[in-house]
Amino acid sequence: MDQAVQLDGISIRQAGKIFLTPDGNRVEALTDINLEIGRGEFIAIVGPSGCGKSTLMRLIAGLMPLSSGEISIAGQAIRGPVVDVGIVFQKPVLLEWRTVLDNILLQVELRGQDRDKARPRAMELLAAVGLDGFEKAYPRQLSGGMQQRASIARALIHEPALLLMDEPLGALDALTREQMRVDLEELWLQSGTTVVFITHSIDEALLLADRVVVMSPRPGRIEHVIRTDLPRPRGLDGRKDSRFSEGEAEITRIFLERGVLRRASALARSIRPAATR
Numbered sequence: 001m002d003q004a005v006q007l008d009g010i011s012i013r014q015a016g017k018i019f020l021t022p023d024g025n026r027v028e029a030l031t032d033i034n035l036e037i038g039r040g041e042f043i044a045i046v047g048p049s050g051c052g053k054s055t056l057m058r059l060i061a062g063l064m065p066l067s068s069g070e071i072s073i074a075g076q077a078i079r080g081p082v083v084d085v086g087i088v089f090q091k092p093v094l095l096e097w098r099t100v101l102d103n104i105l106l107q108v109e110l111r112g113q114d115r116d117k118a119r120p121r122a123m124e125l126l127a128a129v130g131l132d133g134f135e136k137a138y139p140r141q142l143s144g145g146m147q148q149r150a151s152i153a154r155a156l157i158h159e160p161a162l163l164l165m166d167e168p169l170g171a172l173d174a175l176t177r178e179q180m181r182v183d184l185e186e187l188w189l190q191s192g193t194t195v196v197f198i199t200h201s202i203d204e205a206l207l208l209a210d211r212v213v214v215m216s217p218r219p220g221r222i223e224h225v226i227r228t229d230l231p232r233p234r235g236l237d238g239r240k241d242s243r244f245s246e247g248e249a250e251i252t253r254i255f256l257e258r259g260v261l262r263r264a265s266a267l268a269r270s271i272r273p274a275a276t277r
Contacts (some may be wrong), residue, residue, distance in 0.1 A: 010037040015069035028219040044205035047215025086155030090167040092147040094139040101135035125153035145176035207238045
């Protein structure tokens with residue numbers, strides 16, 4: 001049964017998830033996850049592939065059951081899909097036969113809300129994500145970045161208390177990704193929505209989040225939580241702040257210690273470019 005809750009904060013206590021493979025083996029995806037997320041907070045979860053980041057997002061959304069522990073919103077344990085949530089995935093997943101505006105309003109239609117009343121809000125969101133004038137375009141007429149902008153607008157149309165984003169910028173080219181990050185921060189500052197943002201990018205996590213949750217390799221557990229304290233809006237200048245460099249160094253150190261990253265080998269360091277010989 002779908003679960004409607006008023007978001008005052010998310011509490012994750014000793015959460016764990018085990019999957020069974022088709023041959024009956026147990027795969028522990030997450031273990032002993034403990035995290036408190038405040039209302040209106042922007043949380044980024046960063047970690048290596050396979051560490052359970054996306055699984056944790058789905059558990060928060062109530063899209064799959066926990067194997068152990070509890071996740072609650074406003075003190076109410078999650079027992080099914082959470083209604084007041086917007087979800088953005090890595091791929092936009094737009095319907096090719098619907099215009100951009102109709103794709104955004106699909107969220108309203110599925111929730112049984114008034115399409116005509118939602119239209120002005122949809123047009124506002126299109127302008128906010130840089131798609132003003134593209135409401136009648138079809139997905140095939142848009143670049144990948146523009147399609148992702150439309151998917152973000154669709155996730156926000158019903159003004160959710162919680163926005164879950166699973167590597168939404170991961171498939172974009174570097175320049176589009178940078179602009180989308182800036183635009184996303186601006187949208188969040190305007191909305192006050194609670195955001196849980198999944199990413200592989202240390203830069204992205206530090207430049208967007210209030211706190212960065214650093215995950216270990218599988219079974220995923222929280223290695224460290226870093227408060228960024230960078231002034232907002234961070235925009236394109238956030239990397240110039242010494243606190244960004246400190247956070248980047250700290251997360252890199254954790255990943256080096258856990259074997260997620262490794263330094264260049266002695267052989268690689270000994271090889272000089274031909275032009276310098």
